[in-house]
Amino acid sequence: xxxxxxxxxxxxxxxxxxxxxxxxxxxxxxxxxxxxxxxxxxxxxxxxxxxxxxxxxxxxxxxxxxxxxxxxxxxxxxxxxxxxxxxxxxxxxxxxxxxxxxxxxxxxxxxxxxxxxxxxxxxxxxxxxxxxxxxxxxxxxxxxxxxxxxxxxxxxxxxxxxxxxxxxxxxxxxxxxxxxxxxxxxxxxxxxxxxxxxxxxxxxxxxxxxxxxxxxxxxxxxxxxxxxxxxxxxxxxxxxxxxxxxxxxxxxxxxxxxxxxxxxxxxxxxxxxxxxxxxxxxxxxxxxxxxxxxxxxxxxxxxxxxxxxxxxxxxxxxxxxxxxxxxxxxxxxxxx
Numbered sequence: 001x002x003x004x005x006x007x008x009x010x011x012x013x014x015x016x017x018x019x020x021x022x023x024x025x026x027x028x029x030x031x032x033x034x035x036x037x038x039x040x041x042x043x044x045x046x047x048x049x050x051x052x053x054x055x056x057x058x059x060x061x062x063x064x065x066x067x068x069x070x071x072x073x074x075x076x077x078x079x080x081x082x083x084x085x086x087x088x089x090x091x092x093x094x095x096x097x098x099x100x101x102x103x104x105x106x107x108x109x110x111x112x113x114x115x116x117x118x119x120x121x122x123x124x125x126x127x128x129x130x131x132x133x134x135x136x137x138x139x140x141x142x143x144x145x146x147x148x149x150x151x152x153x154x155x156x157x158x159x160x161x162x163x164x165x166x167x168x169x170x171x172x173x174x175x176x177x178x179x180x181x182x183x184x185x186x187x188x189x190x191x192x193x194x195x196x197x198x199x200x201x202x203x204x205x206x207x208x209x210x211x212x213x214x215x216x217x218x219x220x221x222x223x224x225x226x227x228x229x230x231x232x233x234x235x236x237x238x239x240x241x242x243x244x245x246x247x248x249x250x251x252x253x254x255x256x257x258x259x260x261x262x263x264x265x266x267x268x269x270x271x272x273x274x275x276x277x278x279x280x281x282x283x284x285x286x287x288x289x290x291x292x293x294x295x296x297x298x299x300x301x302x303x304x305x306x307x308x309x310x311x312x313x314x315x316x317x318x319x320x321x322x323x324x325x326x327x328x329x330x331x332x333x334x335x336x
Contacts, residue, residue, distance in 0.1 A: 069098035092120020109151030193252035262316030
C-alpha cells in the first residue's frame with residue numbers, strides 16, 4: 001500500500017474523536033436476505049441514484065487525503081456490483097491508504113478472491129451465522145452454506161493478511177453454535193467476531209428483544225469450552241478482542257447494546273447513494289452525491305464538506321430493542 005503521500009491532516013469531531021476510517025457501501029443489493037438485515041420484500045435504490053464507481057473512488061481519495069487511512073468496502077453485498085474490481089484497484093492505489101478491507105457474505109469469493117487480493121485488499125470479513133446448512137438457509141432465507149464455505153477456502157488460498165468471520169447471534173436461532181463457530185475458526189487459523197443484532201429497519205421476521213443474546217452471554221458460553229485471554233489488540237473497528245492460547249485465532253465481540261463503543265468511535269459510513277452517515281444509529285448525514293455532482297472534479301469543495309460534517313457527528317447512538325426502531329433504514333442501506 002502506497003503511504004508516501006500520507007496526509008498530515010486529521011478529521012476531528014467536536015468531541016475530540018479522530019475519524020480515520022470510512023466504510024463505503026457500493027450497493028444496497030444483496031443475493032441473500034438475512035433476517036436481521038432486510039425485510040423479505042425489499043425496494044432497492046434505483047441504479048440511477050447510485051454513486052458511480054468514479055464518484056466512489058473520488059470520495060475515497062478525499063478521505064485518504066484527509067487522513068482516513070482505512071477504507072472498508074461494504075454493501076449490501078459489494079461483490080454483486082458490476083465492475084466493482086475497478087473500484088478496488090483504484091482505491092487500493094491511493095497514496096496515504098494504509099488498509100483496504102472488504103466485508104462480504106462470501107458468495108462470490110470463490111470466483112473473485114484472487115482478483116481482490118491483487119487489487120490491494122488486505123483483510124476480508126465474511127459473514128457466517130451457522131455451520132448447519134438448514135439453519136444457514138433459514139437465517140439468510142436464500143443462501144447456500146456450501147457456496148460460502150467454498151468462498152472461505154478461496155479467501156484462505158488467496159493469501160489475505162487476515163480472514164475473519166462475522167457472526168450475528170440470535171437467541172434460539174443460532175446461539176447454541178457459538179463454541180462450534182469458534183472451533184471452526186481455530187481449525188482454519190482465522191479470527192471471528194460475534195455481533196449483537198443492530199436494531200435498524202423494520203424486519204418482520206422476529207421480535208428483536210426476544211432474540212437478543214448479549215456478548216456477555218456469548219462469552220460465558222465460550223468460556224465453558226475455551227480459554228479467552230483479554231488483549232488490547234484492535235483492527236481499528238469496534239471489536240473487543242480475546243486470544244485463545246495455543247492458536248492463531250482472536251475472538252471479538254461487537255456489542256452496541258451491552259458495551260457501547262461510541263466513546264471511541266473513529267468511523268463514518270458512505271451509503272451507496274452518497275449520504276455520509278456520521279453515526280450508525282442516528283440520521284445525521286451530509287449529501288456528498290450533491291456535492292460531487294454540483295461541483296464535478298472540485299476536490300477542495302468535497303474535502304471541505306467532509307471537514308464540515310465532523311461538526312454534526314453525534315456523541316453516540318440511541319439503540320432501543322423495545323418497540324419500533326429509532327432508525328428505519330435497513331442495515332443493507334446503511335452499509336454493513
